[in-house]
Amino acid sequence: MAIxxxxxxxxxxxxxxxxxxxxxxxxxxxxxSRFHAVRWGMYPHVFVTRLTxxxxxxxxxxxxxxxxxxxxxxxxVDHIPLRSMFEIMLFMGMAMxxxxxxxxxxxxxxxxxxxxxxxxxxxxxxxxxxxxxxxxLPPALQSPLFGPHVIAYLLAYAILAKAAVQAFALLIxxxxxxxxxxxxxxxxxxxxxxxxxxxMLTAGLLLGSVWGKMAWGDYWNWDPKEMLSLATWLVFAGxxxxxxxxxxxxxxxxxxxxxxxxxxxxxxxxxxLTRIFGGMHSYTT
Amino acid sequence: xxxxxxxxxxxxxxxxxxxxxxxxxxxxxxxFLGAQRAKNFFNSIPxxxxxxxxxxxxxxxxxxxxxxxxKLGVITIHLGTLLIICGAMWGSQYAHKLRALWMGENxxxxxxxxxxxxxxxxxxxxNIKLEKAWVEYYPPTKPTWDLFYETRSPDTLTAVYQxxxxxxxxxxxxxxxGIKMTVKRYVTDEANPIHDGQxxxxxxxxxxxxxxxxxxxxxxxxxxxxxxxxxxxxLFDSESAWSMAGAPSIVFDLGQAVKDYxxxxxxxxxxxxxxxxxxxxxxxPLQCGGYHFYLTESDGTGQNVTIMLRSDSGLWIVFTGFGLxxxxxxxxxxxxxxxxxxxxxxxxxxxxxxEEEGQV
Numbered sequence: 001m002a003i004x005x006x007x008x009x010x011x012x013x014x015x016x017x018x019x020x021x022x023x024x025x026x027x028x029x030x031x032x033s034r035f036h037a038v039r040w041g042m043y044p045h046v047f048v049t050r051l052t053x054x055x056x057x058x059x060x061x062x063x064x065x066x067x068x069x070x071x072x073x074x075x076x077v078d079h080i081p082l083r084s085m086f087e088i089m090l091f092m093g094m095a096m097x098x099x100x101x102x103x104x105x106x107x108x109x110x111x112x113x114x115x116x117x118x119x120x121x122x123x124x125x126x127x128x129x130x131x132x133x134x135x136x137l138p139p140a141l142q143s144p145l146f147g148p149h150v151i152a153y154l155l156a157y158a159i160l161a162k163a164a165v166q167a168f169a170l171l172i173x174x175x176x177x178x179x180x181x182x183x184x185x186x187x188x189x190x191x192x193x194x195x196x197x198x199x200m201l202t203a204g205l206l207l208g209s210v211w212g213k214m215a216w217g218d219y220w221n222w223d224p225k226e227m228l229s230l231a232t233w234l235v236f237a238g239x240x241x242x243x244x245x246x247x248x249x250x251x252x253x254x255x256x257x258x259x260x261x262x263x264x265x266x267x268x269x270x271x272x273l274t275r276i277f278g279g280m281h282s283y284t285t
Numbered sequence: 286x287x288x289x290x291x292x293x294x295x296x297x298x299x300x301x302x303x304x305x306x307x308x309x310x311x312x313x314x315x316x317f318l319g320a321q322r323a324k325n326f327f328n329s330i331p332x333x334x335x336x337x338x339x340x341x342x343x344x345x346x347x348x349x350x351x352x353x354x355x356k357l358g359v360i361t362i363h364l365g366t367l368l369i370i371c372g373a374m375w376g377s378q379y380a381h382k383l384r385a386l387w388m389g390e391n392x393x394x395x396x397x398x399x400x401x402x403x404x405x406x407x408x409x410x411x412n413i414k415l416e417k418a419w420v421e422y423y424p425p426t427k428p429t430w431d432l433f434y435e436t437r438s439p440d441t442l443t444a445v446y447q448x449x450x451x452x453x454x455x456x457x458x459x460x461x462x463g464i465k466m467t468v469k470r471y472v473t474d475e476a477n478p479i480h481d482g483q484x485x486x487x488x489x490x491x492x493x494x495x496x497x498x499x500x501x502x503x504x505x506x507x508x509x510x511x512x513x514x515x516x517x518x519x520l521f522d523s524e525s526a527w528s529m530a531g532a533p534s535i536v537f538d539l540g541q542a543v544k545d546y547x548x549x550x551x552x553x554x555x556x557x558x559x560x561x562x563x564x565x566x567x568x569x570p571l572q573c574g575g576y577h578f579y580l581t582e583s584d585g586t587g588q589n590v591t592i593m594l595r596s597d598s599g600l601w602i603v604f605t606g607f608g609l610x611x612x613x614x615x616x617x618x619x620x621x622x623x624x625x626x627x628x629x630x631x632x633x634x635x636x637x638x639x640e641e642e643g644q645v
C-alpha cells in the first residue's frame with residue numbers, strides 16, 4: 001500500500017474525498033428529522049433538501065474529477081484504459097455516478113448515498129493498492145471488442161451492485177418500503193436494477209465469447225474467469241426463474257441476488273488477484 | 286385440464302431452477318479445476334447427458350408457451366439459449382466423431398502445424414503455406430539495454446535469468462559462477478559511431494573474465510532486434526565444458542513489448558488451386574473450407590510460427606443463438622418495460638402502476 005504523489009494519484013484522492021462528502025450529504029435524508037431541525041433552527045425538509053443538494057454537487061464534482069483522471073490515463077497509456085486493475089477500479093469509480101442518475105431519473109430507484117460511498121470505496125484500491133504502471137496492450141487485447149466487452153461488464157457490475165444493496169436492505173430490514181421512493185418497494189427496486197443490469201452482463205459475456213473465437217480459436221475456453229462469469233450469469237438467470245414461482249418470496253430472491261454479487265466479486269477480484277485461478281484473463285494485473 | 290397444465294408448468298419452472306443452480310455450482314467447481322480439466326469435465330459423458338437434458342427442457346418450455354400468452358422477448362431468450370447449446374453440441378468432438386461414423390463426414394476438430402517462412406505442410410486435404418512471418422514491436426521505452434545473466438539447467442535446459450546491476454567501470458560477478466563482467470563503455474550516441482561506422486549504437490563494450498581467461502567483447506545488434514544473447518563460450522575450454530557449467534550467457538534486452546505477430550498464409554487444395562490468401566494476426570484469423578486458421582505461436586523473430594486450424598461446425602448456430610439471446614433480453618427487460626411505462630404515463634389517472642416483477 002503506497003500513496004501516489006503523481007497527478008493521477010492526486011485526482012483519484014480528490015475524487016474519493018468528493019464522493020465521501022457526496023455520500024455524507026446525500027445520507028442526511030436518512031437522519032431523524034428532529035436531529036437537525038433543532039440544532040440548525042430550520043425546518044427539517046429545508047435542511048435535508050439543502051444538504052442533499054450539496055451532496056449532489058459533490059457527487060458531480062467527484063464524477064468530473066474521475067472522468068478527468070480517466071482521460072489523463074488514456075493519454076498516458078495510449079489505449080482504452082481498461083487493462084490493469086488500477087484502470088478498472090478508476091472506471092468503476094467513474095461509472096457509479098451515471099448509474100445513479102439513470103437509476104433515479106429513469107428507473108425511479110434511489111440509494112445515491114450508498115452509490116457515492118461505493119464509488120469512494122472502489123477508488124480506494126486504485127489510490128493505495130494497485131500500481132499505475134503503464135503497460136502496452138499485448139496483441140490479444142488489440143481487438144475492437146476489448147473496450148465494449150470490459151465496459152459492458154463493468155457497467156453491469158456497478159448496476160448489479162446497486163441491486164445487491166437493495167437485496168441486502170430487503171434481507172436486514174423488516175419492511176419492504178423505501179422511505180425515499182414511495183412508488184417503489186425494495187423488491188421492485190431490486191428487480192428493476194437486476195433487469196437493467198442483466199442484459200449488460202449478458203452482452204459482456206457474449207462479446208467476450210465472440211472475441212475469444214477471433215483471438216484464441218474458440219468461443220468458450222473453460223478459463224477460470226469464464227467459468228465464474230458463467231456461474232454469475234446462471235445465478236441471475238435463476239433469479240428471473242424464481243420470479244415465476246409465487247412460493248419463492250422476495251427474501252429468497254434477494255438471497256439469490258446477493259449470491260450473484262458474491263460471484264461478481266470473485267470474478268472481478270479473485271480471478272485476477274489470486275494464483276488459484278490462473279488463465280487467459282490473468283494478464284489483467 | 287387447466288390445473289394439469291399449471292402443474293406441468295410448475296414442474297418445468299422448478300426443474301429449470303434446479304438445472305440453473307446446479308450448472309452454476311458446477312461452473313464454480315470448474316473454475317477451481319483449471320481450463321483443461323474443466324473442459325474435460327464438461328465434455329464428459331454424464332455432462333453430455335446433462336446438456337441434452339437442458340436442451341430438452343428448453344425445447345419443452347418453448348412448446349409450453351403455445352398454451353400461454355406469447356411473450357416475444359422470453360421466447361427469443363429461450364430459443365437463443367437452445368441454439369447456443371445445440372450449436373455447441375454440434376461442434377463438439379463427440380459430434381464430429383459421430384458424423385464421421387454415421388455420415389462419413391471427414392472433418393477434424395482442431396489441428397496445428399509449425400512452419401518456417403517459405404515452408405508448407407499438408408493438413409487434412411489442405412496445403413498450408415507460410416509465405417512470411419514477422420513480429421512488430423512498440424517503440425523502446427528506454428534508451429539502454431537491460432543485461433541479464435542466463436544459465437540453463439543441463440538436464441531440463443530451463444533458462445534462469447538474473448538481472449545484472451551494472452555501472453560503467455565497476456566489475457560485477459555473474460551469479461556464483463566466478464565469471465566477472467565489467468561494462469567498460471556503453472555507447473548510445475548516434476553521432477559517435479564505433480569502428481568507423483561499422484557498428485551502430487547502442488554498442489556495449491564489456492570485459493569478461495573467468496580466472497585467468499578473459500578479454501574484451503564488443504556487442505552491437507541490428508535494427509529491430511530487441512533481445513539478443515551473448516554466449517560466454519570463449520571463457521571455457523570447450524563447448525561441452527560451457528554446457529556443463531550451465532551455458533552461461535549474457536542477455537541484452539531493450540524491453541520492447543510485442544505489438545503484433547503477423548503471418549502471410551496461403552491455403553490451397555490437393556490439386557494446388559489456391560483457396561485463400563491472407564495476412565493473419567492475433568484477432569484476425571483466416572476463414573477457409575469450414576475452418577478458421579489462427580496464428581497461435583511465434584518466436585521473437587518470426588522464424589518459427591505455429592498455425593492452428595479449428596473446425597467451424599456449429600459456430601453460426603451458436604452465434605445466431607447469441608444474437609437471439611441478446612435480442613430477447615433487450616426486448617423483455619428494456620424495451621417492454623419502457624413501452625409499458627410510456628403507456629402508463631399516458632393513462633396515469635386511469636390506471637395504477639402494475640407490479641412489475643419480471644417473469645420469464
